Amino acid sequence: xxxxxxxxxxxxxxxxxxxxxxxxxxxxxxxxxxxxxxxxxxxxxxxxxxxxxxxxxxxxxxxxxxxxxxxxxxxxxxxxxxxxxxxxxxxxxxxxxxxxxxxxxxxxxxxxxxxxxxxxxxxxxxxxxxxxxxxxxxxxxxxxxxxxxxxxxxxxxxxxxxxxxxxxxxxxxxxxxxxxxxxxxxxxxxxxxxxxxxxxxxxxxxxxxxxxxxxxxxxxxxxxxxxxxxxxxxxxxxxxxxxxxxxxxxxxxxxxxxxxxxxxxxxxxxxxxxxxxxxxxxxxxxxxxxxxxxxxxxxxxxxxxxxxxxxxxxxxxxxxxxxxxxxxxxxxxxxxxxxxxxxxxxxxxxxxxxxxxxxxxxxxxxxxxxxxxxxxxxxxxxxxxxxxxxxxxxxxxxxxxxxxxxxxxxxxxxxxxxxxxxxxxxxxxxxxxxxxxxxxxxxxxxxxxxxxxxxxxxxxxxxxxxxxxxxxxxxxxxxxxxxxxxxxxxxxxxxxxxxxxxxxxxxxxxxxxxxxxxxxxxxxxxxxxxxxxxxxxxxxxxxxxxxxxx
Numbered sequence: 001x002x003x004x005x006x007x008x009x010x011x012x013x014x015x016x017x018x019x020x021x022x023x024x025x026x027x028x029x030x031x032x033x034x035x036x037x038x039x040x041x042x043x044x045x046x047x048x049x050x051x052x053x054x055x056x057x058x059x060x061x062x063x064x065x066x067x068x069x070x071x072x073x074x075x076x077x078x079x080x081x082x083x084x085x086x087x088x089x090x091x092x093x094x095x096x097x098x099x100x101x102x103x104x105x106x107x108x109x110x111x112x113x114x115x116x117x118x119x120x121x122x123x124x125x126x127x128x129x130x131x132x133x134x135x136x137x138x139x140x141x142x143x144x145x146x147x148x149x150x151x152x153x154x155x156x157x158x159x160x161x162x163x164x165x166x167x168x169x170x171x172x173x174x175x176x177x178x179x180x181x182x183x184x185x186x187x188x189x190x191x192x193x194x195x196x197x198x199x200x201x202x203x204x205x206x207x208x209x210x211x212x213x214x215x216x217x218x219x220x221x222x223x224x225x226x227x228x229x230x231x232x233x234x235x236x237x238x239x240x241x242x243x244x245x246x247x248x249x250x251x252x253x254x255x256x257x258x259x260x261x262x263x264x265x266x267x268x269x270x271x272x273x274x275x276x277x278x279x280x281x282x283x284x285x286x287x288x289x290x291x292x293x294x295x296x297x298x299x300x301x302x303x304x305x306x307x308x309x310x311x312x313x314x315x316x317x318x319x320x321x322x323x324x325x326x327x328x329x330x331x332x333x334x335x336x337x338x339x340x341x342x343x344x345x346x347x348x349x350x351x352x353x354x355x356x357x358x359x360x361x362x363x364x365x366x367x368x369x370x371x372x373x374x375x376x377x378x379x380x381x382x383x384x385x386x387x388x389x390x391x392x393x394x395x396x397x398x399x400x401x402x403x404x405x406x407x408x409x410x411x412x413x414x415x416x417x418x419x420x421x422x423x424x425x426x427x428x429x430x431x432x433x434x435x436x437x438x439x440x441x442x443x444x445x446x447x448x449x450x451x452x453x454x455x456x457x458x459x460x461x462x463x464x465x466x467x468x469x470x471x472x473x474x475x476x477x478x479x480x481x482x483x484x485x486x487x488x489x490x491x492x493x494x495x496x497x498x499x500x501x502x503x504x505x506x507x508x509x510x511x512x513x514x515x516x517x518x519x520x521x522x523x524x525x526x527x528x529x530x531x532x533x534x535x536x537x538x539x540x541x542x543x544x545x546x547x548x549x550x
Contacts, residue, residue, distance in 0.1 A: 058083030066113025083159030181385030194227030317445020
């Protein structure tokens with residue numbers, strides 16, 4: 001591992017070498033506030049001093065509860081500068097989750113920022129918690145961030161950590177039970193950010209948009225972290241409605257998203273031009289480049305040189321669709337426990353579509369006898385907070401971490417492929433195990449489908465429940481039924497006999513974070529979906545495609 005450099009040390013270097021270059025750009029109600037590197041470092045050092053003068057001491061935990069914004073990044077760097085351990089909380093968390101994380105982590109203070117609904121935080125926080133508010137409408141706090149910054153001098157003696165010292169505790173958004181606190185060290189964070197930046201050839205001239213939750217490791221070490229260490233410009237989103245305008249304003253050169261949003265972007269294109277017509281135009285050499293360029297411009301991706309997808313498996317068909325318009329999406333894999341990106345198809349190699357590529361430099365991956373992916377890396381977690389039993393169970397004798405993902409190794413391509421979660425497998429009534437993720441991947445590339453979940457524990461045959469895409473809503477139900485029936489037959493033709501799907505159930509209610517069917521990182525909650533649709537999927541139906549509302 002290279003010599004440890006903290007986020008605030010890197011920011012200080014950029015503030016010295018490129019003081020007037022843009023670091024952070026935050027739109028608020030149609031207006032934009034920018035921070036140069038010099039301004040950002042000044043705010044960070046003053047905030048770090050203010051936090052310590054409030055009575056906090058090095059080693060104390062401080063939570064951050066906010067949607068992505070410039071102040072989130074500034075606060076995270078300031079916490080490290082002060083030697084405080086950050087505890088991010090997802091902005092969509094309910095009062096029970098907020099209260100649990102605050103209590104379990106023993107956080108003494110919380111920074112509260114952009115929230116759609118501040119009532120959850122107001123109900124969850126105890127009276128003795130120090131509260132600091134970002135400059136957005138929401139919860140009334142004891143202190144205002146900007147007032148603290150303005151009232152304090154810069155911190156003159158920043159905290160100097162060792163590699164193994166804990167920097168942050170990430171509470172994973174599991175589908176069942178209470179979340180686990182993943183302790184990430186300064187050394188692991190530094191490795192993750194700098195190795196990702198090196199792999200992606202990130203340079204100061206790059207621009208990127210931060211909009212996936214900063215409470216999740218991917219945004220922290222794949223987007224924001226490389227920007228801090230590489231001296232690049234980081235842009236933010238004002239509202240959901242302004243997303244495309246904010247992306248175009250950023251003129252992003254690198255962009256990372258998740259499968260569901262890539263599918264939604266695709267559906268947005270299909271709302272303006274039918275899939276069949278677009279495919280026809282892209283097949284004509286003389287107009288292909290023009291059409292592809294116009295589509296990229298509409299999506300705000302015309303300046304991008306590097307694009308990625310992670311957090312959950314993405315259908316190869318979706319990647320192939322984007323490839324046709326000149327958008328090459330490298331699929332990546334990682335976990336909170338690995339400090340983010342650990343394996344990736346970057347630089348993009350078309351032959352490796354459908355795989356997660358090869359491990360990052362310094363990271364080792366292999367398969368257990370049961371095909372579970374094992375990993376050893378400088379980016380691995382230090383421990384599960386207050387869970388020494390779980391920490392011990394999660395490592396092999398030779399210090400490889402048990403990821404819980406099943407995989408395959410393609411010797412010819414020198415690439416790994418994820419085939420699902422060990423715990424996601426279910427046994428049908430035929431007594432054979434079914435892995436749902438590969439089947440979902442085959443279905444999910446169809447533009448009529450936005451979300452899909454394969455289930456069938458104890459059933460005679462598996463079934464799939466799906467939410468149709470926006471592009472499907474304008475078509476007649478009978479046309480959609482025929483197309484989905486054809487898709488089902490085609491997919492079943494690629495499956496083993498015990499994997500073949502009996503039918504597709506089409507439901508109208510989208511799966512969201514708010515209704516408890518998606519995690520904050522937009523992964524489906526299988527247990528919740530199986531419980532919600534248990535009665536429906538158990539019904540015997542004659543049709544291959546069934547419309548059903550629960």
